[in-house]
Amino acid sequence: MTNTTSPIVSWLLSDNHWFNAEPRAVHLLPIPSWLQGVAKPYAAASHDPKAPLAVEFLTAELWMIFAPVVFYWIYSTWLYILSHLKLTMFEVHRIQTDQPARKPNKVTVQKVLFTVFLQHVVQSITALVLVVLTRPDNVVEWRMESPLVAIGKFFIATVLLDTYQYWMHRWMHVNRALYKRFHSVHHELTVPFAYGALYNHPVEGFLMDTVGGAIPSLILNMHPWTSAIFYSISTLKTVDDHCGYAWAWSPARLFNSNGAEYHDIHHWGKGVMYNFSQPYYTFWDHIMGTEYESAMERLRIKREAELGTTADKKEDNEDAGRAVRGDKSVKATESNTIKRVGSSGKAALRQRKVDHSSDDGGDSATTSTSRASPVRSSQRLSEKAKSK
Ligand SMILES: [Zn+2]
Numbered sequence: 001m002t003n004t005t006s007p008i009v010s011w012l013l014s015d016n017h018w019f020n021a022e023p024r025a026v027h028l029l030p031i032p033s034w035l036q037g038v039a040k041p042y043a044a045a046s047h048d049p050k051a052p053l054a055v056e057f058l059t060a061e062l063w064m065i066f067a068p069v070v071f072y073w074i075y076s077t078w079l080y081i082l083s084h085l086k087l088t089m090f091e092v093h094r095i096q097t098d099q100p101a102r103k104p105n106k107v108t109v110q111k112v113l114f115t116v117f118l119q120h121v122v123q124s125i126t127a128l129v130l131v132v133l134t135r136p137d138n139v140v141e142w143r144m145e146s147p148l149v150a151i152g153k154f155f156i157a158t159v160l161l162d163t164y165q166y167w168m169h170r171w172m173h174v175n176r177a178l179y180k181r182f183h184s185v186h187h188e189l190t191v192p193f194a195y196g197a198l199y200n201h202p203v204e205g206f207l208m209d210t211v212g213g214a215i216p217s218l219i220l221n222m223h224p225w226t227s228a229i230f231y232s233i234s235t236l237k238t239v240d241d242h243c244g245y246a247w248a249w250s251p252a253r254l255f256n257s258n259g260a261e262y263h264d265i266h267h268w269g270k271g272v273m274y275n276f277s278q279p280y281y282t283f284w285d286h287i288m289g290t291e292y293e294s295a296m297e298r299l300r301i302k303r304e305a306e307l308g309t310t311a312d313k314k315e316d317n318e319d320a321g322r323a324v325r326g327d328k329s330v331k332a333t334e335s336n337t338i339k340r341v342g343s344s345g346k347a348a349l350r351q352r353k354v355d356h357s358s359d360d361g362g363d364s365a366t367t368s369t370s371r372a373s374p375v376r377s378s379q380r381l382s383e384k385a386k387s388k
């Protein structure tokens, strides 16, 4: 019987094509010579022929710890340069075109840079400690996952990270004390920019980003190379979400609307109680009704319904007013009019109750019974929805 399995599928399913039966170092990324020098005492502590694998493992660990930091500063600096060059080919992708109308950032660029630097120090030390604590006794036995396993773990990790960050983020908005003490620091950026992606209170930076990143890696027992890729992409995505440009080519747009435009809405004013999801997907906002666009659509429908009942009521009141003034033509229908006023009032009340019960916690501000125009109501409610 002939084997019909595609060689590519066999390769993907293979768990040891990167590490052969005869161990040898296979580098995902080149190991610089200076690093080999650093690793030598560690790798060659014994005359184990598998020592090159240990070098490889150490390299992966170092990439896992430092690659996100390096990529953060490289990508932020590139975006910073772009924002100053103002080249037309990039400026067409700029969002925040309402910038003059927004309140300016309450923090200086210098303070942002220093705070992010501190965040990276804490993050790197935490990662180093975790590496030491969780490193297997015999690193040579911890082989690199097959690409299929690595890709699977990567996607599960993105869902775990999003879930953790959605609820942490939402909690930090709903709990006024937490918002005031910690999360309001991030919302000093009303006009976000790339360097500010990790501008947080140190406690929030540790809880939200450092712990949030470590959880999927620990739960899924990810190989350092898989973690390095996961952390690097997550970091680049977070920087991109704050950069003020919505790139047409952004991979985020292939999957859903969670990109710079999406998160930028969350930074309006002192923080809008919508669009908590970050950094990858929008499904939690969608499930919990905290997606800005859909919340605004619900609000619009409600306003239209209210406006309809209000118009009915106004018309009926005018009829009633004419009747009171002694208008004979109306007098004949006076009793009917009064009944109609009563019924439309009840209908409006019912509508409000239905709307109220369909609203969730993050959207409670939309239960106002204002009778102003939908646009003005929407604006006012949007203002109310902003955190204080
Ligand atoms: Zn943000």
Ligand SMILES: [Zn+2]
Binding pocket: 169, 173, 183, 187, 266, 271
């Ligand atoms: Zn927030």
